[in-house]
Amino acid sequence: MNRGKQTWPHRSFKLTGFGEPLREQHDQIGAPAGKQVLLRVLACGVCHSDLHLSDGFFDLGGGKRMDLGRGIALPRTLGHEIAGEVVAVGEQVTGLAIGDRRLLYPWIGCGDCGLCSAGAEHLCPQPRHHGTTVDGGFSNFVMVPDARYLLAFDPLPESFAATLACSGLTAYSALCKAGAKSASDPLLIIGAGGVGLAAISIACALSGVGPVVAEIDGDKREGALAAGASEVVDPRDPDVKRRLMKHTGGGFAAAVDFVGATATVALGMNLLRKGGRLVVVGLYGGSMEFSLPTLPLRSVSLMGSYVGSLKELEELMALARDLKLNPMQIVPRTLGSTQAVLEDLRAGRIRGRAVIIPSVTDSKDVS
Template sequence: MKAAVLQEQEQMVCTEHPNPQPGSGEVVIRVRSCGICGTDQHIYHGHPGSAEVHTPIVLGHELAGVVVAVSDDVDTLAAGDRVTVDPNIYCGSCEYCRSGKLHLCDRLQAIGVTRDGGMAELCAVPAANCYRIPDRMSFEEAALIEPLGCVLHGFRKLAIGPRDHILIIGGGFIGQLFLQLVRASGASRITVSEPAAFKHDRLRELGADEVLSPLDPDAAGKFASGADIVIECVGRKDSVEMAVGAARKGGQVLLFGVASPDTEIHIRPYDVFAKELRIMGSFINPFTHLEAIALVSQGRISLEPLISHRFTLEELPQAMRDYPNLGVSKGIINL
């Protein structure tokens, strides 16, 4: 088969690769669409993924396609089934798995992170990680069920009331998903902080009451007024510090953006104490795939209009190299 293989840091090639065979409990899917996640870029540049990465590896943990081969011990799926994939594989026996916190598994494995993923024509995955999709759902939408599931996990941590003012920091793909969920929750007011002016109209269309640029000096006073809930979707030092500073008394702060492991922030513990802030993290997507599929299939969450760039497998090595300069909000590979 053809695959985009990350041979070592910042060295990806599109090449012939052995066809995967289904192991016990597995199926092989013909990949039709695979999203490019910020985590793929982190791994490409030598930073950690959700688990330790060893090259050579085929990246791609946001994938959907058609089942083409099934292990003899699998009776839940059949060739021809259209599926989306939850990439995360848990050991089931560590302390976290046995206490219901599977996503914090000590031996977490992930398709496209610790084993070959969806940036290839074929991919072997556990049958238990596959979810059938409705016929009316496109493969592009199905591939993006995984990031929506991650957003749902973070969203579930928040207690949103009808009087709440929500500030979303970062209006890219993840911020746009949060925006749609928050809008549907009935919050009183939603402000989005986004420096890229070309995204502002889309953010208003998706339900933002106010879109501000953090680069605009006139916006500083508005951020200082405080939000009941702040959702940080960037993962930069300045944006994280802004998130903590912009929360009002009794506020909730969700740090969703993935920061570099060496990023350090400056906050005053007194402010956390005096404002009695609740600061939370959010890691991957436990038990959210079915809800994400339902939200998209019912038309309550829009995914395809959020895709800014589409690539072929052959274009992927150069796209990964040039990604920071392409102005990508959300990229996807179609096979």
């Protein structure tokens, strides 16, 4: 295996200032040591959280912001949905061969705290998350600290496999929190963007029942039906609450909000039946007010969900490798167009999931 002082030409697009365009950088990346593994990036998905990270804040509503600057040291290469090919390994790595294709679990923790010991590295207070606190996949190479975070993804195409590390995992973990649903326990999904579409496919695979989907965009509603939704609605319809409450016989057993805005959280809470659960995933921003006595009187639950654990990704990969998931629409783009992709995503011009393919030259842009 390739070890020693060999280096590889490294091209990356880095965030050098919050609110500023990514900057292209060329340098050399060295050989891995110890438990490290060097991956050639085959595909890297582009996520809405990349927009928040590039802005440097989350909108908390009411003019308040969560500053991300203290947790992200610049310059930083973004991109956390990474599928790659093993190029070299450190001297302590076993069980991997050059050329193996692997998906990276990017939500790595410190490894020592109670959360990490419990398998919740993604919630670690001292994270080593690729694409946020350490360099990610908007580049042609990425260094992985330990082979245990690499999952085989064949026979899946790398462009689809990459999306499972965040959008797929986020959807799967949220659905697990919501609980498996059946025809008698209806599920509402709010938002049919990239993560919402992944959730529709996963929900169908887990329960065999298509969820109801609320989405304001007509094209996305069509995409939700194609992904397996049993029904789609426009939440701006003034009659939508009455119709859905009647259709479900008193409300949904669970709702998962992949938008995370004031209006969507209110919609989800209002459409729950007694004992129902709302899982908020989206990071659009805002705040909400509700009457506290309604929580015990209705016995409803409101909880958040942030990406997912390594164990959950392993479970999701088992579903995907058994070909039980319908791949979402993939929009392949070149490494050189990364900044343009972020701009397209911010403007709502991406349908499905944009994925950076570094091996495609900029002169042959696949966009």
